Structure formats: C-alpha cells, structure tokens
Amino acid sequence: MTRILKYILLGLTLLFLEKVLSAQVYSISGYVTDAETRETLIGATLQLKENNRAAVTDKFGFFSLTGIKKGNYILIVNHLGYQTKELKIAIENKGIILKEINLIPAQVNLDEVSIVAVKTDKVADKSIETSHIELTPQMIRSIPTAGNDVFAAAKYLPGIDRTEPFSPLYTVRGGDPGENGVMLDGVMIYNPYHSSIGSGIFNTMIIKNVDLLVGGFGAEYGGRNSSFMYISSKDGNSNELHGEIEPSTFHSKLFLEFPAGKNASMMVAARYFYDLPFNFIFQSENYFYDYNVSYTNRLGDRHRITLKYFESKDLTGYNFNTFYKYVGNSINTNLYDDFILEQRNNWKNRSATAIHKFVLSPRIFIRNQLYYSHHRSNNYSGLDFTIKYTEKDHPGDTIPLRLFTSTLLNSEISDACVKSSITFKISNSNELHAGIEYNEYNFHNSIRMNDVNSGSFNRNPSLLAAFIEDKFTTKYFTIRPGIRITNYENQGWLYEPRVNASLSLPKGLKIKAAYGEYLQYIISMNTNEIEMSQIVDYYYPLWQLNPSKSVHYILGVEKKLTPSLIVSVDGYYKEMPVVYAFDMNNYFGFTNNLQKGIGDAYGIEVLVEGKHNKISGWLSYSFAKSSRQYPNSQINDGEKFSFDYNRPHTLKAVTNYQLTSNFSLSGSFTYLSGTKRSIETTTQNYFYYDPITNETMSFPLWTTNDKNSAKMPPLVNLDLAIKKKLLRGFGKQLADLIHADESYATITIRNLLFFYRNVEMYFPGTGIQGYEDKYIPIGSNYIPSVGASYTLKF
C-alpha cells in the first residue's frame, strides 16, 4: 500500500512539475500512424515550420514536442515511404494531445527502392546510441540466405557473428551467446530459435521493426551484458482485412490483420514447417510451428491497450538406426546391427503480455506492462555401438570396440514480470526516462551424461530493478547520463552507471561515445563442448555469487557522405571483470564446476550503408579480438585463450540492385576469417568395463589439452536472389483468382563460391589411406543450391 502511495505521490509531483514548467510554454504530443493500417510509425519526424522545433516518434510511435509558445503553427510530419503531411495547430493556454496523425503511403517508384533507410538523427535513440543498428523487414527479405529470418539477417551486420556451424546462437562483440537478450514487444524470450533450419521463431510478417543494441546501451536495458534485440510487432490493420499466404512443399505461412470493432485491430500469423525427406528416409517426425496473436484497442487519444500471445514449438527426432542397418545390409556387414544413434530435441516457448500505454499529458507518456514468458527444452543425443572382433578377422585383438556416449539436458524457465516506465519531456532539450520492473523466475535444470544423473536444481530467484536516465540536448551536444540499480534475491542493491554522448560537427560529422557497466545474474551454460552443436542456451541463475559483469567503452564517428549514404566507424573496448563458465571436461554437478574468470574484447567496425543510383545496401568491415581466462581452473590449465567465436577480420556486404521496376537482384557476401578451435592432437583409447564378465571394451577418442590452439581457414560465401513481380502466367492468374493484390516469384542461388572449401570442422585422417598425416576438412558448401518460392500478397 505504501508503495502505491509512493507511485501516486510521484505522479502528482510530476504533474505539478509539468504545470510549473509549462507556465510559459506548451507541448504537443500524439501518435503517428499509417493511414491504411493505423499501425504506429517508428522514426517519423515532426517539425514546426515557424521555429524548426522538431521531434521524432519513439519505438511506440509516440512523440512529444515541447517549448511551444501560444500561437498558430504548421506542423510538418515526414516518414520515409509516406507522403508529407502538414497540420495546422493552434496553441492557446494549454498543451495538446493530438488525435492520431495518419500518413498516407507514397506511391513508390520501384526504381527508387532502397533496402536501407539512412536515419541518422531521425530515430530519437539513434541520435545518441553509438552502437544501434536497425533492421527492417525489407532489409531482412533482401538477404538471399536469411530465409526471412531476423537472426540469420542479423549475422550480416558488423559485430554480430555465428557461433557453431549449425547453431542459431550468435555472439556480439566477443560476448557469450547467453549475454544477448531478445525482447518481443518488451517480453524477454528465452531461446527464440527453431532447431530444424537454425533460424528464429519470429515470423517476419509480424515484425514492424528490429532494434539491435550491440553495446553501450542505455539504463532502460539490463540483465544482459552484450546486446539487446528489441523486436516490435505489428498491432494489426484497423481499417480493413489484409494478409499474406505463402504455401510451399516444406512450409506454410499465413498472416492476417483486420479490424476488431471500433478503434480495435487484430493480427494473426502462423508458420508450420515439416521435414518430409527425414520423415521418409529416417522415419523421424520433425516439425516446428509458431504463431502470434495480437489485439489492440485504442481507447481515445490517451489510452492504448494491447494484448499479445506468442507460442512456438520444435520437435526433431533423428533416429539413424534403421538407416545404418540398411547400409550394413547393402554392404553385407553386420557391423551396424547394434548401432544406436539418436537425437531428440523438443522445446517450446510461450509468452503472453498485456501493455497499457497512457498519455498522461502532452509531456508525460507512461507504459505499463505485465508479461509471462515460459521456455522448456529437452534435448537428447546418444550413440551406442559395439563391435566384437572375431579371432579370424583380427588375430590377437580381443578387446571389443565400444563407444557409448549420451547427453540429456532439460531446462525450464518461467519469467513473470511487471514493469512500468515513464517518459517526461521536461523541455525540448531535456527528456527524463525512468522505470521500475520486478521479475519472479522459476528455473529447473537437469543433466544426464552417459546415462548418469550429473546434477539438477530448482531455483526461484527474484529481481527488482529500477532505472533513470536524463537526456540533455543542445544544438551540437547531447548527453544522456543514467543509472540502473538492481537487487537480486534480496542480496543488496548494485549499481550500473551508464552515459552516452554525441557531438555534432560541421560537414555532417558526428562523434559519439558511450560508457556503461552491465550486470548479469542469469548466465548461460556453455554446453557446446559436450553437445554435437549447442542449439539452445541453458540458462543458469547465479546463486550467492557476484553477477557476471561487463564494462563497455565505445567511441564512434559518423559522417553523411550524401543525403542517402552514410559511413560510420565504431571502436570499442569491453572489459569483463567477472565471467563464468562450466568446466565441461571435469563436469559433475552444477555449482561445483562453475569457474570464475576474466575476459576482454576490443575492435573496430566500419559500416557504409545507404543507396547509390539503383544499388542500395550496406558494406561492413570488422576487426575484433576477444579472450578469456579462468585462472583457478583446469580450463586451458588456467591460461588465457582466444574466445571460442573470435574472428579477427570480417567483411560483409548486402546489396539490392533494382534492374527494372518489377525485377530486382539482391546478393550477400561474407568473408569471415578463421576462428580458433581446439583441434585434436592426441588419440587415446577410452575404456569401458563390464564388472560381470570382468572384461574391457575401448574406443579411440581424440583429445587436446590446449583450448583454441589452432586456426581454421576463413569462410567465404556469396548468395544471390532474383525477385520478380508476376504480371502474367499461372502465378498472376492464381493471384487474381483469390483476389490477391500482388504475387512474386523469388529464385535464390546459394553458395556460388562453392569452389572454395568452407571448412566447418576437421576430422583426423588416421586410418584413412593416403591421409594419415592430414586432417580431413569437413565443409557444408560442397555444392551450390537453387530454391524457388511464390508469394501472394493481398
């Protein structure tokens, strides 16, 4: 009750302060929306013609323009891809909360299409965030091999790299994969990946905008040390029914948005993927689905209520036993009769949220949210086979060959959260942003290795966090100091100071800097050493230990080369005074084997993005170094080593070439210098013992005592896609038949540089005639592939 009274008092104080401050000047605020769908628009600019005062809509499509004296004004509203709108505003003796400002989509000349929007200074946060990258659905679709997936697309951006060859996990600026937070409309989603195709669980049809904060982010974001991906989803079209259907032999997609009563809208989207070849060859059932439902009600100009539900599920089960028996029969051997190779992955995500957005006054915007996010995964892989030699085949060799290995990892996370934030535009040059959130977690983890329980736990920690940041803006200089305070499991308050600053110089030059301290209480278990490929993060709540810590120092320079072309250079140093890892080579139990260490990462990223003539896209180069050390552990004998996923040099390019108004060619190119891996140096027989027969069996396994001591060759990829709007033929007729507005055919050519061996792993050549003294490289790009898809849009 005391807490509620405090909130009321705070609200009244803010209102009073607002009244005092607005004694002479007034404010205008409101939402900017798409006139056709009434979807809020992020990054729209609003400017008063008379005095050039300007504002930009935030990630909720809301703006607040302050410091306006009494009088009549013309408000000019702009957004890329929309017609400019001018509104007459009369300010008398109070501020105004405008009704939605609806912008009409411009008639796009396809010759002018650009896959990137140069938005320096347009998005409010981008004016000061040093390492903020924006991904739009159009950018995601323009990458041929991204498969309309936000995570695959993100790996084409500087500073973001893949981890294991077939894993959807990603690393940002030398951080662990578990240090990346992914939020869907403010809801923390745990393991937002699908297993079958190594992609994300978010349907691009529902995505309005993706903001990637890869370092030096503000005090609003906490609990992850490396990066945040904030995904804003659509609310739905409140004017008329629209949608998109994409049937295919391997997947089906559906997207519908429609009005749901007066001032309300709904959005429903679903995807279902099925793996017919594996079903046929291995009799393994593999599928995944995801679906999103959203309902938004605009209760007048001040209130918006949004309800969203999201669910996804993956089931993969590869049982190779039948296949190997078939192979054995084909080559007339019984070696594979007792061969058991199985992999079963099963995981599910559910989240539900209620969001209330409230415009308390033209200067004060309040957002309240309640969410529940749940993740459960159960992943098993196992191999068991025995070969008993006969005296005839192997004279003198009586030790049977046996290999048995299995891992079963269970993880369940429940995250119930309530949070509230307030944005208070004190003046046109001063914006205060503050918030509070409380999370109640439930974790259950267990591991079985080689059929032995290796530990399990149930923990229910709680986290109370609050933040405040104040953005001061002058003509040339902007600074945003902030602080985040957290209390985990009632262990006391810890502080995370943050500051961002930017300085605008003549000739379109801008210098940005950031400093921030970040704490993470829920870490991820590094299981990649015991799993074939770690495809989910197993989250582990720290218990009576200092949180993992990271300190970011960032300096960036940005220059506009032309109105549509921008170049930026970011230098960063990331200090990691506290990091944790499980020693998986001595693993047994959870807390006993959690090793505390230190780390660092530094690098430079150069990004050129924008449009030149008919070519649009981006080109980036990154230099990066990252290391770890666990001094009091057996990990690399306590010595420093190169971080698992560190790639010193990366070159990435994504381009779209608009050949004609209906025909476009897009391409993506990546050069990733070789990462360091623990290539095996020793072959050692590992023994199994049967106490009943008192006999042994063994299997040769490859080992190394040096972590990441060998460098892999670089990876090079080039992919192309051709997209054509269908104007005749069956595709057009089908579109007409179901009254679709447009239909497209897309042909994707992957792996054009297949002559180059992209080595994913090395297999010792021992026993293979002619290659005994070499490592045999195993790659995934030995042949190019061509894919086709058909899209209906209505």
Add this chain to the structure above:
Amino acid sequence: MRNTFLFLVILLMLSACKEIGEFYLGIPLQPKFEENSFTPGLNIFGILNTDSTGSFNNSFIVIEKVLPAVGKIDSFNVDTVLVTIENNNSNSEQLFLLTNFDETFSQVNYRPVEYFAPKPGEIYSISCVHSDFPTLRATTIIPAKAVLETTSIIKQNNFLSFEIKPDTSIYMMDVYCYIDTLKPSPYRFAAETEQNTLIEIPVNGNKVDSVVVYSYDYNMAKYYLTSNTSLNFNKYRNSYSTVENGYGVFGSINKNCFKIK
C-alpha cells in the same frame, strides 16, 4: 552495370578456387597450430578387484600408448612394461605380468601371478616402467562393499528403490537387478559420501530376485563421471587421465549382493 556485376561474380568464383584439382576434399586447407601439445605416454586401464574367489584374482591392468591424432599408422600396443603394484599399508610389492592364464580370462592383460587379495581401505600404488615413456604412477584406495539401508526398500509395480549407506571410500556404483533369468542391465549412480544414495531402478512390473552393487573408488568415478566422451569434433576435450606422467585410470572395485524379498 549488369556486365560489371557478372564479371565480379565470375572473378570471385575463380579466385575462390584455391587448387583447381583438389577442390573435392579440400585437403590443402589444414588448420594452423599455434602449439601442438601431443605428449607421448602410456595409457592404462587398471582395476584392482577384491574378488579372489576363483582360481585367480580378477585384478588386471591394460597398458597401451597414446598416438598423435595424425601421422603414420601405428598401433596402440607397447612392448612389455614392468608393472609393479605396491601395498602402501604393508609396503609389499607384487609384479603383474602379461597373461590370461591359459584362457582362464578372455583377455590378455597384466595380472597378478601370486596370491593377491586387496581389502577395503588398503592403499595401492602402481608404477609402469617402459624405456620409451615416462614412468607412470598412480594410487588407489580399495572401496568398501556397498551397504544396503534395509528399511529403505520400496517395491512398486514399475520401480524398485532402495538406499545405500554413505561411505567415504565409495564414489560410484553400478547396480544390476537380476530379474528371473533375464540378463541384467547396469544402472550407474554417483555415490553420496555424506548421506544415503537413493537408487531407483525401472523394473517394468518384473519381480527382482537379487541386486548386485559394484562400488568404485574415486579414480574410477572421476574417469567415468567427468570424462567428456561426446561425439563431436574440434571441441576442447582434455586427455582422460587420473594418473601421473601418463594417461588413463588406475582404480579399484568391490562387490556386494542383496536378496530382495
């Protein structure tokens, strides 16, 4: 523009072809080692067994060597090694020789040739001497017999559960349930050293006649419970070793049998 683009693509494709004749397996693309840590040494699997009920004691030592991961084809076998087992309690030594006692045992290994009966709590050391390798040394403490908490047996339709009392010399147990005439399957458990270890075995409605529990020492438990044997490549995986100057394990085992009424 279109021609320039096509030219660039073709140029990239050709420049990507490192060795036109070797593109299939890409053998030239070898990893670049900063340090190759291969250390030659003996690799042993030695187990001292309290079971001397037959004509011979069931203890044995398998001795091999480790090989470099790549290189000329070689065998894991090594020439004769001088294997000495010392009882640290009585300061007595015994040689183990390479034998299967005329097929008494199916496998030829280093075995005690004189009367040998290790007892729970005794400490034994091994030394393996070979001119080509460093002398391997290790020590084991013979574990106690597992003791059943008699009041803890619970028989359900699908599960049999019971508890084993804690013992500081027992770190791992293999449990075999004899169900009628069926060949028993092993169930492995890490042993608690400060409280009872709960054993739960699925029996699928079958009647269990007896249970055999093999108890292992610390070395065997470490070898089996902490070894990373996962089927993957180029991941950090240490050599398996609980011994000095070599590889492998030197441990001990004890056995107990309970009738389930």
